[in-house]
Amino acid sequence: MLQGVPYLVVERSGCTATFYLQDCIAGMQEHLAEGSVNVVVTSPPYNIGVKYGSYVDSLPREKYLEWLDHVGMAIKRVLADNGSFFLNVGNKPKDQWIAWDVAAVMRKHFVLQNVMHWVKSIAISKSDVGNYQNISGDIAVGHFKPIVSDRFLNDCHEYIFHFTKKGDVRLDKLAIGIPYQDKTNIGRWKSAVADRRDRGNTWFIPYETIQSKSSRPHPATFPERLPEMCIKLHGGAKLVLDPFAGIGSTAAAAIRSGVSFVGFDIDRGYLESAIARLQGS
Template sequence: MHEGDCMEIMQGMDPESVDAVVTDPPYNIGFKYATYKDNMPQEDYIKWQTEMVTMAGKLIRPGGSFFYLHYPEVASRMFWQDTGMDRLKLIAWIYNQHTGGSPLRRGTRLWCWWTKGGPYINKEGTFGEYKNLNDKRIKQNIEAGKRPVDYDWWQYEQVKNVSSEKTCHPCQLPLKMLERIINMVVPPEGTVLDPFAGSGTTGLAAENMGRNSILIEKDAGYCGIIRNRLDKLQMTIFNF
């Protein structure tokens, strides 16, 4: 794990040294992180994020993948930036949101999925589930050993204060969603990089899936959460 600015730290990393990048950057919405100021002029932010994706993309081996999460308005713009990688897919993460929102409640984010050439994909990680098991055609498929290909939308609830996996980080991603991505695009014992590690969910997911991780986080307090989480020690409560 590296404590510091991801742009500086990535400059010191070897090109083509990781199998995938999976990250969820600050969204530039004025969010109250402990130290990071989440309120750049939007065009500066897009420029910074494009530079970050391009730089991190160079660290990926041929056949590797880049998963980048954002609100649909920004993800759909970022997806079309020139990052030196191939565009493969936009995947929707949908979740329930019980309050707020105008004129509509927000319950979607998009994963931009870029690749370096034909990607490594673990086929076992791309199967979904049959929903209507009483349907005659589905019964026939099951008997024939045919499995359904997964959707390009995934539903996971956000990590709430009452969630058992919740740490003190204010915007933690669901562990199961990151395990799903890592299982799909990082080869066994391969390495995933997260330049905006937050509470280290990418690292924990990698550990759970038998993969390695390189985590970068600027905030010293959040780095403490990561250390505790990855060491599986009892969580420390930080007073930010």
């Protein structure tokens, strides 16, 4: 199914993770057949001056959006008609439109079927919750980068835009469902046959705690749990793609979910980290 010579193929539990050290637009064109990918989970550079190993993250906004337009077109070609494209994008304090500008570009090519909030950190006061037996006091959970400013709040969330070709893709919502808080709901609704309900579109996914900077080989990753939830929500995938593979968070999630993976990155060091991560898993 995949054409051309990859940088490396890792075999794990009956699945393969295929990595190409290549620009993703050229790579998708060269190696992936039309409609061959079931799920895309990715996070592009946000154009906010992140210091990547190879990529320079500071294009003029117009050029950046033009480039992502081409990425969107390339993804549309390789995505199956009933496929899902999950696009994670965030903002920066002084530029709160990035994510929505990127989403507007993709609107030309896809239907926006769902918008999820990736919540990295949240504070919940006992007084707001009321009488929940599992919450006994005020809680604040998750990691975020503190913003020292009297204008901007700490940025504790990003977006996951779920694009599809026609907006009609059926999802396996209960695959990432949660138990009912009130068990009397089970059996009350036609759909409530087991103790599991749709979790909704606010996903609390904390970053793993990192002890030192040296254990962080990439400046802008998402936690493995994020692509894992996307892959499970879509359900039944055979091939998952991440055009901006980085250190392989989507690759690891795909393999863990029993699905083969293909990914591109222009940075050899990141791909080496991704490969080591999979080989060590």
